[in-house]
Amino acid sequence: MTDEFVPANRANWDARVPDHLVAYGAEAFADDPGANSVRGDLELMAPHLPNGSIEALDLVHLQCHIGTDSLSWARLGARVTGTDFSGEAIAAARRLATRAGLDAQFVQTLNDDAPAVLGREFDVVFTSIGVLTWLSDLNAWARTIHTLLRPGGLFFIREGHPMMSALASERDDDLLVVTEPYFPTGHPQRFDDGVTYASDNLIKEHVTTYQWPHSLSEIFEALLHAGLSILAFDEHTTIPWKALPSLIPTPEGYVLPSGRERLPLMFSIAARKSS
Template identity: 35%
Template sequence: MSSPRRDLHELNRRSWNEATRAHNSHKGDQAAFFRAGGSTLFPEEVDLLGPLEGKRLVHLQCNAGQDTLSLARLGADVTGVDISDEAIAFARRLAAETGIPARFVRADIYDWFEEAAARGEQYDLVFSSYGAVCWLSDLAAWGRGIAGVLAPGGAFALVEFHPVVGMYDDQLRLTWPYRDPEPFIGPGVGDYVAASGEGLVPWGFEPGVTGFENPHAGAEFAHGTSDVIMALIGAGLVLEVFREYEYANGCRFFERAEMREGRRFYLPADTPAIPQMYAVRARKPA
């Protein structure tokens, strides 16, 4: 049986600390955006999660907390968990500056699963999204961890970039395998916010940090969609929803991608309409 690669998680913690500062440099006064009623959520995750009023929700790999606070704004009792010190510190400041109630925990999620289960914590919803799965070193342990903190009848919801996207570089050249049992250790987290512009900062993109190069390496893991689904089923959850989308919300992966209505990036008509996102919902039996 495999086990989480905490040594590689530590590489990623340092990498995300650097990248988070660069990402937030493009986003201006985020507190003002939220105080004015703004939300960073897309319709896909709102639809997948369903009504949130009064629901206990944990947002895994929550990054700097923008989506977490948007979920709290919809009525959920929210906890956000992320490995990055910089991201959690920013999320806590943003919650304080906006007055939106949310708890944020700095932890490797594999450690958090064990600690939360030992405390007897139970959630109605577990949520994760957009660029989370590629950082998971042990999908089986991840699935078990989710099942362990879900209340009976509760659901896990995931909206994620499709692993097919990870096979290509930004020029649509086939570069990496669809799945690989070995981690890929290479350049750290890049400045995808700068590459995506208004796709990720609709309230007003700012140049911020330019020419960002992460000084820390990163370790990514190539998991197929079936690997994700089977990890959840293997942990005893029941699959309810699986969807694929030919666009990517907010994030420009390919140089020729075109942003259309709803800040969705599509490939042009002369290229194959590969899936760029997928969604999963799985429920713990009552």
């Protein structure tokens, strides 16, 4: 992330933590040994994992926020390290791990610094949902992933689809109208609305954030240029939060109210570092 934008974005994410702990039901999640938010990810990753299992594998979760996904991997048997640039989020993740009785490590670091800070390699690098828009340089992101992976290691991402992100997000109908950039512009978009996405609450301080659009081609090119081999790519018609006003809840997640085939809401990529 470009240095000049890091303090503003970090302050904003620090400010989100109290609201997100409530909106995520984080304490109830920690108290329930059966609660798990990554079973769908495991299903997509399983064909590329030894024996289809994450058990006993070293996994690093980049941009882990308050760590609920990280703890979900620990509950499935992975040896987990979570990283995030928000000190408040990392502190919350550590408290949740202690409350849940789970052995997971959480480290505050920017993605670009993670290889030096962690000083080790992993079997799996995982990241998901709402992470790429906060990164200005996907080539640096992909190099970090490659460096953190052991030879033969697996990278997996599940993320909001760039085409969905290019749609107008404040409409009172179900029309899909492109108003935002799909392709990278070379500079960030500035937002001052204080929205946290997880609830209707607004942040009252540190409201300014800077985010970058990234196309699918940019994402693929960054991973390939870093030396990763693409194993699988999928596009999905559900999303776990109400990313557009017209989306409706279903047991699978939020979906378009009609014509689900019109638009992918999410995508996933599995990639491997060569042995």
